[in-house]
Amino acid sequence: MGSLNQRARTTSGRGILPFLLLMALLAGCEAKSEEAATAPPPPPDVDVVNIVAQPVVLSESFTGRVEAAETVELRPRVSGYIEEVAFEEGELVEQGDLLFQIDPRPYQARVGAAQAELAQARSQLAQAGSEAERARVLLGRQAISQEVHDQRQSALSNARAMVDAAEAALQTAELDLEYTRVTAPVSGRAGRAMVTRGNLANADQSLLTTLVTIDPIHVYFEADEQAAFASHALLSGEGPNSLKIELGGDATRQFTGTLDFIDNRLNPNTGTLQFRALLANPDGRIRPGEFARVEMPVARLEQALLVDGKAVLTDQDRRYVYVVDENNLAQRRPVATGRQVDERTVISEGLTAGDRVIVNGVQKSLCRAWK
Numbered sequence: 101m102g103s104l105n106q107r108a109r110t111t112s113g114r115g116i117l118p119f120l121l122l123m124a125l126l127a128g129c130e131a132k133s134e135e136a137a138t139a140p141p142p143p144p145d146v147d148v149v150n151i152v153a154q155p156v157v158l159s160e161s162f163t164g165r166v167e168a169a170e171t172v173e174l175r176p177r178v179s180g181y182i183e184e185v186a187f188e189e190g191e192l193v194e195q196g197d198l199l200f201q202i203d204p205r206p207y208q209a210r211v212g213a214a215q216a217e218l219a220q221a222r223s224q225l226a227q228a229g230s231e232a233e234r235a236r237v238l239l240g241r242q243a244i245s246q247e248v249h250d251q252r253q254s255a256l257s258n259a260r261a262m263v264d265a266a267e268a269a270l271q272t273a274e275l276d277l278e279y280t281r282v283t284a285p286v287s288g289r290a291g292r293a294m295v296t297r298g299n300l301a302n303a304d305q306s307l308l309t310t311l312v313t314i315d316p317i318h319v320y321f322e323a324d325e326q327a328a329f330a331s332h333a334l335l336s337g338e339g340p341n342s343l344k345i346e347l348g349g350d351a352t353r354q355f356t357g358t359l360d361f362i363d364n365r366l367n368p369n370t371g372t373l374q375f376r377a378l379l380a381n382p383d384g385r386i387r388p389g390e391f392a393r394v395e396m397p398v399a400r401l402e403q404a405l406l407v408d409g410k411a412v413l414t415d416q417d418r419r420y421v422y423v424v425d426e427n428n429l430a431q432r433r434p435v436a437t438g439r440q441v442d443e444r445t446v447i448s449e450g451l452t453a454g455d456r457v458i459v460n461g462v463q464k465s466l467c468r469a470w471k
Contacts, residue, residue, distance in 0.1 A: 147460035148424055151405050153453040158399040158439045158446070159344070160331075164321025166347070166379075166390040168312035170286050176202060177279040179303045185293050192384065193284045193311070200282035200293075200308055202301060207277040214273040218266035221259070228252070228259035288313040289384065314384040319345055319357060319377040321394045325366060328373035331398045343377050344395035347386065355379055355386075359396075399439075405451050406444040411459040412437060421447075424456040 180202035187199045235252040238244040284290070291310040295301050301308065323331060341359040357377035366373050377394060379386065411421050412435065419437055422430045435450030451457070 147458070148456045149408070149459050151407065151447075151451055151453055151455045151457060153403040153405055155400070155402050156404040156406065156441055156446070157397045158401065158441065159395040160323075160327055160398045160439070162321045162323055162327075162375075162394045162396060164319050164377075164392040164394050166386060166388050166392055167318045167320055168288070168314070168388045169316055169318050170288070170311075170313040171388075172285055172288075172311040174199065174282065174285075174308045174311060176200070176282055176301045176303055176306060176308060178202060178207065178276050180204075180206065180280060180301060182295055182297050182299055182301055185297055187290050187293075187309075189290060189292050189309075191290060192314070193287065193290050195284055195287045197284045198281055199284055199290065200295075200301075202280040202282065204277055204280040207273065207280055210273040211270070211277050214266065214270035218263070218270050221262040221266040225256075225259035225263050228256040232256040282308060284311060286311055286313055312388050314386075315381045317379050317381040317386050317388070319379055319392045319394060320374060321377070321392070321396075322367070322370065322372035322374050323396065323398075325371050325373070327396075327398045328366070328375075331396055345377060345379060346393045346395075347390050349391065349393070357394075401446070404441075405447040405453065406441060407447055407451070407457050408459040409440070409443050409445050411457050412445050421451070422458040423451075424458060430458060 182200055183203045184201035185199075186201060187193055187197065193199065232252045232255070235244060235249040239246065239249040288311045291312075293309050294307045300306075343357045343359055345355045345357045347353040347355070357379040359375060360378040361376035363374040375394075375396070407421065412419050413421065418434055420432050420434045423433045425431050433450055436448045438446035438448045440446075
C-alpha cells in the first residue's frame with residue numbers, strides 16, 4: 101500500500117506542473133493583449149485632394165442604333181433567268197462589281213433586230229432623200245406638179261422619223277442587254293443572295309440581295325425634349341461636335357463620333373428629337389443594327405466642384421464625404437451630388453473650393469475606428 105500511495109503522489113505532481121506552465125503563459129498573453137488594447141492604433145494612410153473649381157461640360161447617356169449610311173435593295177431592271185451569282189454572300193464588294201448575270205441571249209436577239217430595223221430605216225431615208233431632191237429639181241423645171249413635190253418632201257420627213265424611232269429602239273434594246281449584268285451601285289457589304297442560279301427574276305419586283313455601305317457609318321439616337329434643347333445650345337457652335345459612343349455594352353468598344361444631323365422637329369408621339377452621329381468604320385467591324393450608347397453634352401458649368409466617385413459615401417438616402425480640417429482631423433460632411441464626369445462626381449452643395457477631401461483610405465480608417 102505504501103508503494104502505491106508514493107506512486108500516486110508522483111503521478112499527481114507530474115500533472116500539476118504542465119498546468120501551472122500553461123496558466124503562466126496565458127497570463128502573459130493577457131498582459132500583452134491589455135498593453136496592445138491600451139496602445140493607440142497608428143493613423144491610417146489616406147489620400148487627400150484639394151477641391152478646385154473648374155469649367156466642365158456635363159454629358160448624358162442616350163440609347164441608339166447603328167445604321168448604314170446607304171442601304172440598297174437590289175432588284176433587276178429586266179426580267180430573266182439568273183445565269184450566275186458572281187459574289188460571295190456577306191463579303192465586301194466595290195461599286196461596279198458584277199453581282200448577278202441574267203441570261204442575255206433574248207436581249208442580244210432584240211439588239212440584233214433593232215439594228216436591222218435601223219438599217220432598213222436608214223435605207224428608206226436615203227431613197228426618200230433622193231426622190232425629194234429630184235422632185236425639187238423637176239419642180240424648178242415645172243416638170244412635176246407642186247403636189248407631187250410636197251408628197252416627196254413629206255415622205256422624206258417620215259423616213260427621218262422612222263430612223264429616229266429605230267435608233268431609240270436600238271438604244272432601248274442595248275440598255276436592256278446592259279441591265280442583264282446586275283452590278284453593285286455602291287461599295288459596301290453584300291447580303292444573302294435571295295434569288296439563286298436558274299430562278300426567274302422579275303423586273304423591278306424580285307429582291308436579289310441587299311447592300312450596305314460600311315464607312316462611314318451612322319448612329320441614330322433620340323433625346324428627350326429638355327436634353328435636346330440643352331444640347332442644341334452647346335452643339336450649335338462652329339467646329340466638330342465630338343460624341344463618345346460605346347457599342348454593344350462593351351466598354352472595350354468605345355469610339356469617338358461626330359454629330360452631323362439634328363432633326364427639324366420633335367416626334368409628337370414620344371416628345372423626343374432625333375440626332376445622328378457619324379462614325380468612321382474603315383475596317384468594317386461595326387455592323388448595322390448594333391446597339392449603341394451615346395454620351396452627348398447637355399450642359400456647361402463654368403465653376404464646378406468635382407471629386408473622385410470613391411470619396412462619396414452613402415448613408416441610406418444621404419450622401420457625404422470626409423473633409424480634413426485645419427487640425428488634420430477627418431470630419432463628415434453631407435453633400436448634394438450632380439452628374440458624373442468620367443469617374444468624378446459633381447458636388448452641387450456641401451463643399452467649397454479649397455476643401456481637402458479624403459478620396460482613398462476612407463473605409464480603412466472607418467474599419468480601424470470600429471475595431
